[in-house]
Amino acid sequence: MALKDLPREEYVLQGNAACPGCPATMALRTVLKALGKKTIMVVPACCTAVIQSLYPSCSFDVPVMNIAFEACAAGASGIRAALDQQGKKDHTVLAWAGDGGTYDIGLQALSGALERQTDFIYICYNNQIYSNTGIQRSGATPMGAWTTTTVTGKLEFRKEMSEIIRAHHLPYAAQASASQPQDLYDKVAKAKKIKGPRYIEILAPCPPGWRFSMDKTVEMGDLAIDTGAWALFESIDDKVVFNGKSKRILEGKIERKPIEEWMKYQGRFRHLFIPKRDEERIKAAQDHADAMWKRYQNEFL
Amino acid sequence: MTVMIDTGNYIAAKAAVMARPEVVAAYPITPQTTLVEGIANYVAKGEYKGSYICVESEHSAMTACIGASEAGSRTFTATSSHGLLLMHEMLHWAALARLPIVMCNINRVIGPGWNIWSDQNDSISQRDTGWMQIYCSSNQEIFDTIIQSFRLVEDKKIVLPIMINYDAFILSHTSMPADIPSQEEIDDFLPPLKPAWKLDCENPIAHGTIIGTEYYEKLRFAMHDAQEHAKELIPKIAKDWEKRFNRHHGDLLELYRCEDAEYILVSMAAIGAESKVAINHLRDEGINIGLARLRTLRPFPSEAIRKLAKNAEIIVIDRNISIGSEGVMFNEIKAALYQYVDTKVTGFIAGLGGKDVPYWDIEKMCKKAIEGKAKHQVWFGFEEVQ
Numbered sequence: 001m002a003l004k005d006l007p008r009e010e011y012v013l014q015g016n017a018a019c020p021g022c023p024a025t026m027a028l029r030t031v032l033k034a035l036g037k038k039t040i041m042v043v044p045a046c047c048t049a050v051i052q053s054l055y056p057s058c059s060f061d062v063p064v065m066n067i068a069f070e071a072c073a074a075g076a077s078g079i080r081a082a083l084d085q086q087g088k089k090d091h092t093v094l095a096w097a098g099d100g101g102t103y104d105i106g107l108q109a110l111s112g113a114l115e116r117q118t119d120f121i122y123i124c125y126n127n128q129i130y131s132n133t134g135i136q137r138s139g140a141t142p143m144g145a146w147t148t149t150t151v152t153g154k155l156e157f158r159k160e161m162s163e164i165i166r167a168h169h170l171p172y173a174a175q176a177s178a179s180q181p182q183d184l185y186d187k188v189a190k191a192k193k194i195k196g197p198r199y200i201e202i203l204a205p206c207p208p209g210w211r212f213s214m215d216k217t218v219e220m221g222d223l224a225i226d227t228g229a230w231a232l233f234e235s236i237d238d239k240v241v242f243n244g245k246s247k248r249i250l251e252g253k254i255e256r257k258p259i260e261e262w263m264k265y266q267g268r269f270r271h272l273f274i275p276k277r278d279e280e281r282i283k284a285a286q287d288h289a290d291a292m293w294k295r296y297q298n299e300f301l
Numbered sequence: 302m303t304v305m306i307d308t309g310n311y312i313a314a315k316a317a318v319m320a321r322p323e324v325v326a327a328y329p330i331t332p333q334t335t336l337v338e339g340i341a342n343y344v345a346k347g348e349y350k351g352s353y354i355c356v357e358s359e360h361s362a363m364t365a366c367i368g369a370s371e372a373g374s375r376t377f378t379a380t381s382s383h384g385l386l387l388m389h390e391m392l393h394w395a396a397l398a399r400l401p402i403v404m405c406n407i408n409r410v411i412g413p414g415w416n417i418w419s420d421q422n423d424s425i426s427q428r429d430t431g432w433m434q435i436y437c438s439s440n441q442e443i444f445d446t447i448i449q450s451f452r453l454v455e456d457k458k459i460v461l462p463i464m465i466n467y468d469a470f471i472l473s474h475t476s477m478p479a480d481i482p483s484q485e486e487i488d489d490f491l492p493p494l495k496p497a498w499k500l501d502c503e504n505p506i507a508h509g510t511i512i513g514t515e516y517y518e519k520l521r522f523a524m525h526d527a528q529e530h531a532k533e534l535i536p537k538i539a540k541d542w543e544k545r546f547n548r549h550h551g552d553l554l555e556l557y558r559c560e561d562a563e564y565i566l567v568s569m570a571a572i573g574a575e576s577k578v579a580i581n582h583l584r585d586e587g588i589n590i591g592l593a594r595l596r597t598l599r600p601f602p603s604e605a606i607r608k609l610a611k612n613a614e615i616i617v618i619d620r621n622i623s624i625g626s627e628g629v630m631f632n633e634i635k636a637a638l639y640q641y642v643d644t645k646v647t648g649f650i651a652g653l654g655g656k657d658v659p660y661w662d663i664e665k666m667c668k669k670a671i672e673g674k675a676k677h678q679v680w681f682g683f684e685e686v687q
Binding site (some may be wrong): 037038042049052053054056058060064065068071073074075076077079081084086109111115116 | 324
């Protein structure tokens with residue numbers, strides 16, 4: 001859908017407590033436009049618990065259940081069961097969690113809810129760190145990135161969450177980017193029409209966490225796609241279809257930019273470039289991206 | 302009314318289903334398993350029409366109950382021992398969120414080493430979560446307490462979760478007869494849940510957002526106030542039940558032969574039932590002793606215990622231990638009496654790890670206390686090494 005045609009209704013209201021340039025807030029605004037009024041949100045410990053604002057105010061115009069860090073999908077299961085019993089089958093249950101609450105501490109509850117075929121949409125807004133607690137490493141943090149718990153850069157590569165999700169064989173799964181609101185809207189709108197467990201992951205470039213200027217959120221998201229650090233795709237009943245620039249990269253119609261074109265604008269990778277280029281780790285990051293795209297091409301082309 | 306002769310767990314499953322919860326979420330653990338299997342059988346037979354979520358952990362069981370309860374549905378779950386401990390974070394959450402969840406906990410030993418017998422340290426260690434806690438001593442009491450508990454927790458002045466505890470195997474896997482009222486009678490006693498608030502798209506609220514200290518302290522105060530109110534409501538509901546079904550298991554305490562007693566034995570759960578036999582024998586020997594079987598650990602019946610202690614010495618048997626301190630009932634009874642009543646209180650630790658506590662041992666403990674041969678607190682059977 002064209003940007004100008006997105007619904008005018010706003011469910012993320014003005015006056016919230018997000019940082020300037022926050023990708024989670026941008027993405028949530030789009031997501032709730034696609035889901036509409038009959039949505040109940042579940043939010044575990046994550047930035048969105050703060051973005052909502054302090055009691056007694058709230059900046060979201062849908063009901064929200066805040067829940068413990070690891071418990072988002074299980075809480076959504078309970079809400080879904082109650083709504084079904086009450087005959088409210090037209091309501092959407094939206095579990096909205098960060099990457100820490102999804103890749104790490106919340107993985108068990110998420111896997112359980114997916115396996116039970118829970119009729120809900122789980123969205124992970126992935127800023128590749130524990131951002132709400134002040135920038136610590138998560139299973140989604142890329143190799144080489146500085147965080148407050150990986151002071152010299154993370155040693156390990158990030159977990160490939162999409163492969164874990166695909167092992168659950170969902171009716172709908174997708175990757176999107178906060179920098180591509182039309183694509184995000186279309187994916188959420190499509191997911192809304194499907195029954196059963198649905199999973200969408202949104203890359204959410206975090207200005208304070210990734211150490212870039214707050215007006216560059218969209219650029220950082222788009223560069224991630226251009227360099228292949230992130231890919232846009234959908235999986236419908238196990239059939240994976242790439243879209244946008246990621247599709248053209250997959251088909252070899254455009255070249256992936258070198259991964260360092262994305263990394264070098266982020267302060268969290270600064271030590272890989274200044275005072276001296278760390279050729280070994282930059283190459284390792286590139287090799288990792290290349291291997292991922294090779295897998296994509298083998299499996300999905 | 303029909304008579305059902307069955308184990309504590311199957312009778313609990315019957316009660317849970319007859320209370321018509323819209324959502325049950327549970328995870329299996331010995332010795333709770335036959336309870337959740339019982340509910341699964343009612344699902345298979347079409348007798349239970351609610352949602353039964355077979356979650357992947359107890360943490361998720363409690364979380365799913367929280368979600369269902371916040372969405373305005375009546376919810377039930379059951380667990381035991383390590384399952385209860387895994388729920389710990391969400392037990393606090395359910396209570397602070399003020400949700401009327403009913404849960405059975407079958408008291409079982411905590412490992413290591415692995416042991417599945419009766420021991421109260423699982424529920425005792427959840428004492429400060431804000432949940433009300435009731436301990437049962439018969440299968441009939443389990444049935445009656447489950448139904449009564451839904452009415453208690455759903456009362457607008459309470460709206461707190463409750464944990465109904467009973468002994469592993471001694472009750473959970475032992476058949477006893479229980480009178481089962483008709484579904485119509487249960488429905489008349491327990492009307493459908495009218496939640497005080499819920500997640501509602503027509504009236505969106507955010508529940509559990511960040512709050513400042515000034516509000517938070519009020520939340521805690523309101524929880525405490527609700528439990529204080531439950532001290533009055535538990536007897537009222539029990540009285541209504543008695544009027545309808547001619548059965549009464551006691552209020553916060555069940556008093557047995559306490560009139561003009563010079564000694565009061567306080568025990569709970571299955572040891573409480575066994576204690577009645579001991580009391581009869583001791584009375585036969587001319588000892589003026591009565592039993593106060595503690596039913597509710599939370600709210601704690603401080604006032605009722607003070608009243609009993611005015612003219613009697615207190616003997617306490619705990620099937621739990623706060624390591625480094627004392628048996629928890631013993632400890633709390635003394636705290637309740639302090640500055641109100643000056644009487645002797647003797648405590649015994651007995652039956653940990655499921656060790657049998659027969660009536661003759663209870664008699665020995667009582668005599669030891671009465672004859673002044675017991676120290677302040679005694680580990681029964683460990684006197685030689687103490």
